[in-house]
Amino acid sequence: MTDSLDQLNAQLLQFARERDWEQFHTPKNLVMALAGETGELLEHFQWLTETQSATLSDDKKQQVGYEMADILLYLIRLAERLDIDLIAAANEKIAINAIRYPAAKVRGDARRADDYRSYAVDQK
Amino acid sequence: MTDSLDQLNAQLLQFARERDWEQFHTPKNLVMALAGETGELLEHFQWLTETQSATLSDDKKQQVGYEMADILLYLIRLAERLDIDLIAAANEKIAINAIRYPAAKVRGDARRADDYRSYAVDQK
Amino acid sequence: MTDSLDQLNAQLLQFARERDWEQFHTPKNLVMALAGETGELLEHFQWLTETQSATLSDDKKQQVGYEMADILLYLIRLAERLDIDLIAAANEKIAINAIRYPAAKVRGDARRADDYRSYAVDQK
Amino acid sequence: MTDSLDQLNAQLLQFARERDWEQFHTPKNLVMALAGETGELLEHFQWLTETQSATLSDDKKQQVGYEMADILLYLIRLAERLDIDLIAAANEKIAINAIRYPAAKVRGDARRADDYRSYAVDQK
Numbered sequence: 001m002t003d004s005l006d007q008l009n010a011q012l013l014q015f016a017r018e019r020d021w022e023q024f025h026t027p028k029n030l031v032m033a034l035a036g037e038t039g040e041l042l043e044h045f046q047w048l049t050e051t052q053s054a055t056l057s058d059d060k061k062q063q064v065g066y067e068m069a070d071i072l073l074y075l076i077r078l079a080e081r082l083d084i085d086l087i088a089a090a091n092e093k094i095a096i097n098a099i100r101y102p103a104a105k106v107r108g109d110a111r112r113a114d115d116y117r118s119y120a121v122d123q124k
Numbered sequence: 125m126t127d128s129l130d131q132l133n134a135q136l137l138q139f140a141r142e143r144d145w146e147q148f149h150t151p152k153n154l155v156m157a158l159a160g161e162t163g164e165l166l167e168h169f170q171w172l173t174e175t176q177s178a179t180l181s182d183d184k185k186q187q188v189g190y191e192m193a194d195i196l197l198y199l200i201r202l203a204e205r206l207d208i209d210l211i212a213a214a215n216e217k218i219a220i221n222a223i224r225y226p227a228a229k230v231r232g233d234a235r236r237a238d239d240y241r242s243y244a245v246d247q248k
Numbered sequence: 249m250t251d252s253l254d255q256l257n258a259q260l261l262q263f264a265r266e267r268d269w270e271q272f273h274t275p276k277n278l279v280m281a282l283a284g285e286t287g288e289l290l291e292h293f294q295w296l297t298e299t300q301s302a303t304l305s306d307d308k309k310q311q312v313g314y315e316m317a318d319i320l321l322y323l324i325r326l327a328e329r330l331d332i333d334l335i336a337a338a339n340e341k342i343a344i345n346a347i348r349y350p351a352a353k354v355r356g357d358a359r360r361a362d363d364y365r366s367y368a369v370d371q372k
Numbered sequence: 373m374t375d376s377l378d379q380l381n382a383q384l385l386q387f388a389r390e391r392d393w394e395q396f397h398t399p400k401n402l403v404m405a406l407a408g409e410t411g412e413l414l415e416h417f418q419w420l421t422e423t424q425s426a427t428l429s430d431d432k433k434q435q436v437g438y439e440m441a442d443i444l445l446y447l448i449r450l451a452e453r454l455d456i457d458l459i460a461a462a463n464e465k466i467a468i469n470a471i472r473y474p475a476a477k478v479r480g481d482a483r484r485a486d487d488y489r490s491y492a493v494d495q496k
Contacts, residue, residue, distance in 0.1 A: 004127050004211045011218055018227040024234040024295050028169045028177035028404075032294035034195075035407055038162045039287010045152045046280035047272050047482040049422070053152035056206065065208045068199055069217035071158075072210060075192055075199075082180065084189045086196060087128045093193035094135055101143065108144040110419040148419050152280075156418035159283055163411010170404035171358040171396050173298070234295040251376050252459045259466055266475040272482040276417045276425035282443075286410045293400045301400035304454065313456045316447060317465035319406075320458055323440055323447075330428065332437045334444060335376045341441035342383055349391065356392040 005086060009076050016077070027081050034074035041067040129210060133200050140201070151205050158198035165191040253334060257324050264325070275329050282322035289315040377458060381448050388449070399453050406446035413439040 016022050044064050045053050056064060079086040140146050168188050169177050180188060203210040264270050292312050293301050304312060327334040388394050416436050417425050428436060451458040 004129060008211070008214055008218070015218065015222070019225065019230050020232040021230075021234055023232070026174040026177055027180075028172060028174045029294055031165055031169045031177075032290050032400075032404060035162045035166055035404075036287050036291040036294055038159045039284050039290065041155055042159055042280050042287065043284040045155045046277055046284055048152060050150040050152045053150055053155075054205065056151075061206060061208065064206065065210075065213040066217050066220075068203060068208060068210060069213040071195070072199060072214050073217065075196060079192060081178065082185060082188065084185065084192060086189075086192060087132070089189040089193040090132055090196050093190050093197065094132070094139065096190075098139070103142040106143055106145075108147070110145055110148040153418055156276075156280060156414050159280075160411050160415040160418055163408050163414065166404050166411065167408040170401055170408055253376060256459070256462055256466070263466065263470070267473065267478050268480040269478075269482055271480070274422040274425055275428075276420060276422045279413055279417045279425075283410045283414055286407045289403055290407055293403045296400060298398040298400045301398055301403075302453065304399075309454060309456065312454065313458075313461040314465050314468075316451060316456060316458060317461040319443070319447060320462050321465065323444060327440060329426065330433060330436065332433065332440065334437075334440060335380070337437040337441040338380055338444050341438050341445065342380070342387065344438075346387070351390040354391055354393075356395070358393055358396040 003087075005076060008073065009080055012073060012077050013080065025077060025081060027078060030074055030078040030081060034071060034078065037067060037070040037074060041071065127211075129200060132197065133204055136197060136201050137204065149201060149205060151202060154198055154202040154205060158195060158202065161191060161194040161198060165195065251335075253324060256321065257328055260321060260325050261328065273325060273329060275326060278322055278326040278329060282319060282326065285315060285318040285322060289319065375459075377448060380445065381452055384445060384449050385452065397449060397453060399450060402446055402450040402453060406443060406450065409439060409442040409446060413443065 016025055041064065044060065044067065075086065078084075140149055165188065168184065168191065199210065202208075264273055289312065292308065292315065323334065326332075388397055413436065416432065416439065447458065450456075
């Protein structure tokens with residue numbers, strides 16, 4: 001009800017309406033915008049080692065936080081346009097992943113889901 | 125406190141620990157994984173018109189919802205690793221955008237921020 | 249022999265060596281850089297209609313051309329690092345696609361390959 | 373004239389025409405498709421260390437080669453639709469980068485262009 005995502009969603013709706021931007025916010029366009037922001041996030045990390053990526057300066061961390069915020073905001077906006085319950089979908093996806101990647105089998109191994117699916121077929 | 129993102133974060137932490145996957149969840153890797161999921165989201169929309177993108181079938185909508193969930197889950201996971209408050213960053217970003225794009229000036233116009241910055245410089 | 253991609257590859261190798269940048273050019277990093285450039289390309293098109301996207305101004309076209317160049321350059325650089333023959337792979341992929349999407353069956357229909365694969369299974 | 377990219381371009385044009393797919397190949401859509409393929413490329417590398425990313429198995433290398441081919445093919449297709457000379461743009465971009473990143477200044481340092489631009493402004 002007073003959940004953080006709901007509050008952000010309401011603000012974004014008002015923001016778009018005040019600017020008459022709803023006409024641009026088709027799902028196709030929002031997906032592109034979300035992916036564009038993801039590109040900006042990648043650029044912050046592309047030349048860092050994995051270790052460096054875990055020890056960002058305060059300044060860098062703020063910049064990265066804003067890129068992540070942009071992604072979240074477009075995600076919320078897209079969910080509103082498509083009438084998708086993002087939290088419900090996330091909970092379902094966690095449940096699916098729990099079945100797809102049983103802890104006992106995948107411990108310490110992060111291969112792609114596709115690789116596991118191939119494996120499953122091989123074992124039949 | 126009992127916010128939806130906090131609950132998802134707690135579940136994801138436990139999920140990673142049970143699988144000994146924290147070793148793979150460096151910020152650099154999580155950013156790549158998030159971007160990979162964004163690619164999957166794009167693929168659902170690439171050949172649709174803007175109009176079609178707003179009228180997905182129920183089946184397609186569920187698939188799209190799960191891709192969006194994947195993005196959200198990696199975003200939460202990344203925020204946890206970097207100790208970033210995603211909601212606070214999103215609220216700050218909305219405030220920044222309100223200044224960067226004054227409703228009176230940008231009504232009905234969705235050019236890129238860069239274009240506005242050029243414009244601002246031209247008007248000086 | 250004097251193919252354009254070979255010439256670009258030689259220039260990029262020299263460019264990286266003169267700057268001692270080979271240490272950063274691991275395949276993982278180059279893939280991220282390539283994806284970052286793809287994000288920049290997306291940003292040019294995200295608010296355009298499909299029709300507008302086909303009628304760019306000269307200025308915009310030049311900017312888009314440079315983003316595409318960045319993607320090509322990272323692609324060439326990555327192929328060099330992985331010892332992959334990009335042109336051979338492209339020719340093979342065209343041959344694979346010709347089998348996967350027979351003209352007689354897919355005329356005027358651009359669904360995803362996955363959808364066709366599901367279809368193929370259904371018809372068995 | 374008989375350059376590899378020209379040959380691929382001609383094949384792709386014919387491929388699209390035989391399937392009546394030119395209607396889907398608007399620049400906006402092709403950019404999305406290109407970005408979708410980039411996402412698939414990322415997925416191959418997201419859990420690999422930088423070292424592992426440089427020593428792929430033969431099987432993995434072939435898969436990665438095909439993802440790279442997909443990106444190249446969409447890049448060529450997009451260049452054709454926009455009437456952009458990809459090789460000329462790439463050569464220009466190398467020349468621009470040579471000025472933007474003087475070897476003497478950036479040796480062994482791969483910060484983002486933006487960081488260098490800030491630096492340049494600071495030094496004025």
